[in-house]
Amino acid sequence: MLELAIKGSRRYWGLVIFLLAIIGVGFISYLYQFRIGLGITGMSRDVSWGIYIGQFTFLVGVAAAAVMVVLPYYLHNYKKYGKIAVLAEFLAVPSVIMCMLFIFVDMGQPLRVLNVLLHPTPNSVMFFDMVVLAGYLFLNILVGWTILGAERKEAPPPKWIKPFIYIAIAWAPSIHIVTAFLYAGLPGRHFWLTAIMAARFLASAFAAGPALIIILCLIVRRFTKFDPGKEAIQTLGKTITYTMILNVLFLGFEFFTAFYSQIPGHMHSFVYLYTGLHGYSQLVPIMWLSSILAVVALFLLIFPQFRKNESLLAIACMATFFSLWIDKGFGLVVGGFVPSPLEKITEYWPTLPETLITLAVWAIGFLVLTILYKIAVSVKEEVVFDKYGEKQVQTE
Amino acid sequence: MSMNRREFLKIAGISTILGLGGVSAVHGLRNRVEASQISPAPKALKAKRWAMVVDMSKFKKEEDYQRCIDACHQVHNVPNITDNPKHEIKWLWKETYEHAFPGTEDEYLSEEIKHLPFLVLCNHCDNPSCVRVCPTKATFKRKSDGIVMMDMHRCIGCRFCMAACPYGARSFNYKDPIPFINEAKKNLEFPTRTKGVVEKCTLCYERLATGLQPACVEASKGALIFGDIEDPNSGVRKVLGARYSFRRRPELGTRPSVYYII
Amino acid sequence: MYNGGKIIIGVIIFVGLVTFPFLYSGGKTTAKPDPKVDTPEILKLAENERKCVEPKAYMKGEHMKMLNEWRDWVVRDGNTIYTATNGKQYTMSLQNTCMKCHSNKKKFCDECHNYTAVKPYCWDCHIEPKEKES
Structure with a gap:
């Protein structure tokens, strides 16, 4: 099926070249970082993780979110998701690849990456995270490719793939729970040391991921002959509504525990993030932006009459995605380091090369996504009737 | 077929x-090299678990602190990075009371105590959280004497240990440290570090192996007491038995091996 | 021949790539390395004392593995003394044992390593002995 990726329109190639250009600039920045060290980033002795690990954390969630489509489709036989299951699985693949790349660019000694396998350490959550991510990547490529291949031949998917599908469904939340455990088990980091961290991670992931899937579905419908289906998009919108409500609730629980208990260590990071602490307030504007976006998203999602309007749903999805991207991809990581366990404040902001490298990793992800979606959509365009015999709606 | x-x-x-x-x-x-003919040095200092007592009553002048810090940083080729405090490397340093023991200060605490500098270093915890999180066992607790060691050959620079350490005892080499080492004072018997690895106090394992006390202890003129905490007759146990002592953040369950007396 | 032109171009590119290293070096050969063991520190020793921790052939083939093992034994296990096959004891240390005798790093280490194009990262951290310019 790979040959479908090299036959495309000018617009397709334009996008590919645009992404390659961003990757090129980021690659040069990475060579600079490789030579000088991580000192070219904004990270410091006190804030020792920054946007790289933040993006990694966020993207593990996006990868895990495929399960929100795959689970209803395979376990509950929700046929409307038949058209977009592959799109969800193929979103997980570039997400995991980006996760791995973000870990890699964050390493001080990247050439020693194999030490993790040479000296396996089961008590380290980082080791576990590597293992489950690699497993999840394999499962999604296997399942997505096999099912799409079967669809192309207009045959039902082979029976042996079933167990892998069920394993992948159980595996998806596990990758994000393990990622939450990276943070939630560290003594002296009050902001992260909370049992609801894993639950909050899952809620935010299952909002941000499906939001991205809806946006991608709308783009696919706009630019190709393949229609993912109005009903599938609406159902996914309902999922986002509930998970986003849960996510905001969980954040509220954190606020309650911190501010009703009045324990200084539990309050400090929240104070720093939302109002500034001892005159340091670099992150306050973006945290408020995240909060406002969350309110806008909830407003549009909760009322069915807004949600049923696809343009408003698109806005709600964008608001959800960017709100969570700021909250989890940035605030969550930096907030854990400020103030430091010694109650000192060092602020963090990514530098230019760090930003270019981050953009390049995203571009690599989008490139893989573009190629996979190109293949998937080409197959789907060929098959006019899906396997339940439902004619696909032509928009043009 | x-x-x-x-x-x-x-x-x-x-x-x-x-x-x-x-x-x-x-x-x-x-x-694998066909050799098991290895042994510890006969004159090496041995203990079940090394511990240190910092007697703050003996740190009176600026010079009392600096002597220990300089001894440590010089013998281990610790770079003196002054151009960017974010990239600082510290093995042994001064921290004021409010930062060394956060959460214990109150609003009526005298300014003098609040800003009293304490000598801080890696606590060589009995239950170290940094060791628990390391994905390659580059940082590990030595079974023989409880030292929390750093294998700088193996460290991949993921900095998980820095997030896990509640004492800020770990430094990351954000750039090549060698230009920041005073060439004239370089210790040619000890290695330097490369960019991209984490480093910290190793309780002078290399000096203990040759029968010497840690460099800071030697330079402290009795202000730092060093010994085996599991030996009831050791110097540290005698001090701890006789005087009120405290540790940094004991509520976290890391069981630090560095004690403070005032 | 189907696609004859393309095949011929492909073959030319392939041959070019394969022979590039030879053409690039102009057929010259690099001088065979000749590591020297005539440092002042070694010459100071009595004739029969001039021996490495293990026999020359073993050191030549296995020194890199030996250094790796030494490293783990010292840093991880806290064992610092190595008893050689001839019964003599040495402190395991690259900087303080090996390089004390082999104080000519450029001639002793670098020449072979350059010849075989290996780049050990020992010297990223370990301090090389000060060599007198000759």
Whole structure:
């Protein structure tokens, strides 16, 4: 099926070249970082993780979110998701690849990456995270490719793939729970040391991921002959509504525990993030932006009459995605380091090369996504009737 | 036997991967140096678990602190990075009371105590959280004497240990440290570090192996007491038995091996 | 021949790539390395004392593995003394044992390593002995 990726329109190639250009600039920045060290980033002795690990954390969630489509489709036989299951699985693949790349660019000694396998350490959550991510990547490529291949031949998917599908469904939340455990088990980091961290991670992931899937579905419908289906998009919108409500609730629980208990260590990071602490307030504007976006998203999602309007749903999805991207991809990581366990404040902001490298990793992800979606959509365009015999709606 | 090109390529690919893996595994086993004739040095200082008591009553002048810090940083080739405080490397340093013991200060605490500098270093915890999180065992607790060691050869620079340490005892080499080491004072018997690895106090394991006390202890003129905490007759146990002592953040369950007395 | 032109161009590119290293070096050969063991520190020793921790052939083939093992024994296990096959004891240390005798790093280490194009990262951290310019 790979040959479908090299036959495309000018617009397709334009996008590919645009992404390659961003990757090129980021690659040069990475060579600079490789030579000088991580000192070219904004990270410091006190804030020792920054946007790289933040993006990694966020993207593990996006990868895990495929399960929100795959689970209803395979376990509950929700046929409307038949058209977009592959799109969800193929979103997980570039997400995991980006996760791995973000870990890699964050390493001080990247050439020693194999030490993790040479000296396996089961008590380290980082080791576990590597293992489950690699497993999840394999499962999604296997399942997505096999099912799409079967669809192309207009045959039902082979029976042996079933167990892998069920394993992948159980595996998806596990990758994000393990990622939450990276943070939630560290003594002296009050902001992260909370049992609801894993639950909050899952809620935010299952909002941000499906939001991205809806946006991608709308783009696919706009630019190709393949229609993912109005009903599938609406159902996914309902999922986002509930998970986003849960996510905001969980954040509220954190606020309650911190501010009703009045324990200084539990309050400090929240104070720093939302109002500034001892005159340091670099992150306050973006945290408020995240909060406002969350309110806008909830407003549009909760009322069915807004949600049923696809343009408003698109806005709600964008608001959800960017709100969570700021909250989890940035605030969550930096907030854990400020103030430091010694109650000192060092602020963090990514530098230019760090930003270019981050953009390049995203571009690599989008490139893989573009190629996979190109293949998937080409197959789907060929098959006019899906396997339940439902004619696909032509928009043009 | 019928086999199409696709199947042939699949089988050939998989056998190549398995073959290469197998060869390297056998290779690795065969070529270990045939030697078990190794031993600790006979004059090495030994303990079940090393511990240190910092007697703050003996740190009176600026110079009392600096002597210990300089001894440590010089003997271990610790770079003096002053151009960017974010990239600082510290093994042994001063921290005021409010930062060394956060959460214990109150609003009526005298300014003098609040800003009293304490000498701080890696606590060589009995239950170290940094060791728990390291994905490569680059940082580990030595079974023989409880030192929380750093294997700088193995560190991949993921900085998980820095997030896990509640004492800020770990420094990361954000850039090549060698230009920041005073060439004239370089200790040629001890290595430097490279960019991209984490480092911290190693309780002078290299000096203990040759029968010497840690460099800071030697320079402290009795202000730092060093010994085996599991030996009831050791110096540290005698001090701890006689005077009120406290540790940094004991509520976190890391069980630090560095004690403070005032 | 189907696609004859393409095949011929492909073959030319392939041959070019394969022979590039030879053409690039102009057929010259690099001088065979000749590591020297005539440092002042070694010459100071009595004739029969001039021996490495293990026999020359073993050191030549296995020194890299030995250094790796030494490293783990010292840093990880806290064992610092190595008893050689001839019964003599040495402190395991690259900087303080090996390089004390082999104080000519450029001639002793670098020449072979350059010849075989291996780049050990020992010297990223370990301090090389000060060599007198000759």
